[in-house]
Amino acid sequence: MTRILTVISGKGGVGKTTTVSNLGAALLQKGKNVIILDANVTTPNLSLHLGIPFYPTTIHDVLRKDRDVNEAIYHHPSGLRIVPASLSIDAMKDVNVKKLERVLWNLLGQADIIIVDAAAGLGKEAQAAIDVADELIIVTNPELPAVTDALKTIRLAEDYGTKVMGAIVNRFRGKSYELPLDEIEDMLEVPILTIIPEDLSIPKSISLKVPVVNYRPGCRSSLRFKRLAGKIAGERRRRARIKKPWFKRFFKWS
């Protein structure tokens, strides 16, 4: 069965696309069959994060001209499959985001997980990405404007009856001026799935057009993305082995 996860935020620029490319790459490393799809049709940049060259068929052609979404699947060298968006302003015209549902319908069965990169805000684009999702991941930064807007997204998701898996707090520095994590959780009333630190490896990886989980697999943000991917993939965390008390180890039969 294909799971559709939409990564969304209220406020723009908080780290949705970074999350989509890295969760996608980390899930792939965990053996999942993944498609990531750019549903941010007005200000798309998933293809820029991943260095996708000009691609003849994009999500815009699928939404505008009823082209088959399978023609718009780009096979990235990393193994990720990506439905990119066009960077041209003209392509935006006459795009009907309501068709997104049918697009995803046509992709069902082709992947274990489809991750949708949504537009920020509460407009039609964001609504369409909420509507198609089985579950939402909300991305926020530890500051009041981002969290307030995230709350609006969560309320909108409630209107659509879309389940919110939880929130990612991105660009966390651990500074006193940041909104405390327990306050963020209290405000949003959803679990915090992970905390991604402010990490220079991220802009560096974007400049090199590779996910940070590939660029620096051992850096702090990569480890968090990979752990979250494990949770999403349903991996159980290995429990620390509890040593038997010495007297039980002494008697081998115990």
Ligand SMILES: Nc1ncnc2c1ncn2[C@@H]1O[C@H](COP(=O)(O)OP(=O)(O)OP(=O)(O)O)[C@@H](O)[C@H]1O
């Ligand atoms: N954890 C982080 N540490 C440092 N920089 C980060 C981190 N996460 C994201 N950034 C930077 O923030 C910028 C915006 O990230 P991104 O494009 O993922 O946000 P977005 O929510 O998708 O934006 P938009 O709303 O415009 O689609 C990027 O240039 C990236 O380098």
Ligand SMILES: [Mg+2]
């Ligand atoms: Mg984005």
